Amino acid sequence: MQFSKSTDYALHALIHLGHSERCNNVGIKELSGALGVSESYLSKIMSKLRQDGIVRAVSGVNGGYELARPADQITFLDVIQVIEGRQQLFECSNSSSRQHRLLAEEGAAQRDQNRPRKNECLVEKVMNGAEQHLHQYLQEHTIQSVLDEAFKRCSHEVNKK
Amino acid sequence: MQFSKSTDYALHALIHLGHSERCNNVGIKELSGALGVSESYLSKIMSKLRQDGIVRAVSGVNGGYELARPADQITFLDVIQVIEGRQQLFECSNSSSRQHRLLAEEGAAQRDQNRPRKNECLVEKVMNGAEQHLHQYLQEHTIQSVLDEAFKRCSHEVNKK
DNA sequence: CTAATATAGACCTTTGTTGTCCATAATAAA
DNA sequence: TTTATTATGGACAACAAAGGTCTATATTAG
Numbered sequence: 001m002q003f004s005k006s007t008d009y010a011l012h013a014l015i016h017l018g019h020s021e022r023c024n025n026v027g028i029k030e031l032s033g034a035l036g037v038s039e040s041y042l043s044k045i046m047s048k049l050r051q052d053g054i055v056r057a058v059s060g061v062n063g064g065y066e067l068a069r070p071a072d073q074i075t076f077l078d079v080i081q082v083i084e085g086r087q088q089l090f091e092c093s094n095s096s097s098r099q100h101r102l103l104a105e106e107g108a109a110q111r112d113q114n115r116p117r118k119n120e121c122l123v124e125k126v127m128n129g130a131e132q133h134l135h136q137y138l139q140e141h142t143i144q145s146v147l148d149e150a151f152k153r154c155s156h157e158v159n160k161k
Numbered sequence: 162m163q164f165s166k167s168t169d170y171a172l173h174a175l176i177h178l179g180h181s182e183r184c185n186n187v188g189i190k191e192l193s194g195a196l197g198v199s200e201s202y203l204s205k206i207m208s209k210l211r212q213d214g215i216v217r218a219v220s221g222v223n224g225g226y227e228l229a230r231p232a233d234q235i236t237f238l239d240v241i242q243v244i245e246g247r248q249q250l251f252e253c254s255n256s257s258s259r260q261h262r263l264l265a266e267e268g269a270a271q272r273d274q275n276r277p278r279k280n281e282c283l284v285e286k287v288m289n290g291a292e293q294h295l296h297q298y299l300q301e302h303t304i305q306s307v308l309d310e311a312f313k314r315c316s317h318e319v320n321k322k
Numbered sequence: 323c324t325a326a327t328a329t330a331g332a333c334c335t336t337t338g339t340t341g342t343c344c345a346t347a348a349t350a351a352a
Numbered sequence: 353t354t355t356a357t358t359a360t361g362g363a364c365a366a367c368a369a370a371g372g373t374c375t376a377t378a379t380t381a382g
Contacts (some may be wrong), residue, residue, distance in 0.1 A: 001245045003162055003288070004339065005254050007181055011284050012253075012260045027358065041304060041341055047360060059359045060349025084162040092173075097197035099173045104162035122310050123172050126237060126302045127164070133298050134208050134291060140286045149283050150264055165370065186328065202372050208329060220328045221380025 002009050007083045009037050011143075014079060017055065018143045025064030046072040051081040072144035077135055089134070090127035093116070095119070168244045170198050171206050172304075175240060179232040179304045186225030206244070213243040222266065233305035238296055240304075250295070251288035256280070 012035050020026050028046065032039040046065055056068045067074065080114045092100055103121040120128070173196050181187050189207065193200040207226055210216045217229045228235065253261055264282040281289070 001162065001164055001241075001250070002248055003251045006339080008251070008254055008284070012258075012264075015261060015264070015284070025358095029358090035260045036255040036260075038341070040343070043359065044341090044361090051361090054328080057348075057359060059347070059357085061355095062350060065359090076291075080162075087163055089162070089292050090164045090169070093169055094197040097173075098195045099177060099197075103173075103307070123169070123176070124308045124374045125310075126307065128167070129302075130237075130295060130298050131371045134295050137294050141290075146264070146283045146287065149286075167370080185326095190327090199372070201374070205330095205372090211328090216327060219380080220323070220326085222326045223326045224379080242327095265368060306343090312369070 003080070003090060004084065006045050007080055009035060009042060010049060010079050010083050012075070013042065013046065013065075014049070014054070014071075014074060014143050015146055017065055017067050018074075018147050021071070023081055024062065025058060027064040031065070048082055049079075054078060066155050067143070071145070071147060074140050074143045075139045077138035078140045080138060089110065089131040090124065090126070092121050095121070106123065164241070165245065167206050168241055170203060171210060171244050173236070174203065174207065174226075174230065174302050175210070175232075175235060176307055177214070178226060178228050179235075179308050182228065182232070185223060186219060186227050190227040190250070192226070199284050209243055210240075213256070215243060217237060232308060233303050235304045236300045237302045238299035241299060249289070250292040251285065253282050253285055256282070285303060 013031050016031060016034050017026055028039050030044050031046070032042050035042065046055065046057065050057045050065075050068075054067050054074060055065045057063070057065050094100055095104075100121050103123060104119040165250065166273050170229045174192050177192060177195050178187055189204050192207070193203050196203065207216065211226075211229075214229050215235060216226045218224070218226050255261055263283050264284060265280040293304075
């Protein structure tokens with residue numbers, strides 16, 4: 001259970017774009033150089049980000065990428081979901097097993113309340129809780145928040161000197 | 162980014178064992194039947210759990226598995242770490258890239274304080290935070306807590322009838 | 323001794339990740 | 353219009369991990 005390298009690349013690329021706002025578009029060459037990733041692979045990732053509306057891209061001379069919306073509206077969760085997909089963090093495989101059915105039977109009291117969950121097993125319930133917590137946290141962190149932090153560190157350093 | 166089926170199997174198996182405490186050991190056949198997983202594959206998983214001290218196993222006639230410690234001392238995190246391994250949730254691949262180095266440079270003020278983190282990049286910092294939150298949550302849920310919940314549901318149902 | 327049970331290793335198949343390469347489309351500048 | 357530059361999409365390959373089977377071996381109760 002680990003985030004893929006692609007997610008790593010995507011996040012770093014977006015931070016680079018965020019940092020280069022106001023300037024022109026950033027080409028794949030520059031990005032590739034900054035991150036130390038091959039152009040061909042990185043361009044795949046950038047395409048995905050474009051398809052999901054995270055960045056805009058223009059072909060041709062002086063083309064390149066830019067953020068499709070302000071950096072404080074691009075959360076870590078957004079990026080991760082584009083790259084890793086939106087499947088659940090955890091799913092029970094054998095929903096028809098005895099074990100699962102035992103843990104999935106809900107009292108009538110709970111079934112009455114209009115909960116859309118149908119037959120969620122108790123293990124899934126815990127794990128879905130984990131997923132929610134994780135998403136919550138990842139939503140609170142944006143490309144901008146990283147840039148801010150970097151700026152703080154930087155100015156701190158300057159003050160020292 | 163998903164938990165493996167093995168983790169699913171392991172959690173369900175442990176819940177079965179927790180539920181069968183006081184009785185004799187539970188053999189792989191019974192477990193396999195309850196979970197709907199092949200004996201051979203499940204036994205691999207059980208072996209891992211034994212090696213890491215989550216369960217005890219006895220060979221021979223009437224042998225089988227039992228929890229190695231009380232169910233309220235076996236957390237979801239314990240189980241997940243045995244099965245999924247203990248690598249970090251996220252690691253930057255190109256720690257020597259320009260991007261990474263920029264984000265990793267810490268102000269002297271922070272370096273002075275005895276933090277063991279050496280050159281943690283800001284992306285890693287956010288993601289390590291996510292990991293901590295996740296671990297925190299997973300540590301708060303145990304095999305026992307699922308059993309308790311199941312019991313609650315069950316008695317609820319009985320009351321209704 | 324025998325039947326039942328767990329263990330460990332070899333092996334295989336499927337799937338996902340990481341990556342390259344090439345043909346094509348779009349665009350700015352000459 | 354042509355050319356150089358840039359992004360896009362598809363095909364493909366190498367590799368690793370997950371999921372799963374089978375067999376030989378060790379252990380133990382009866």
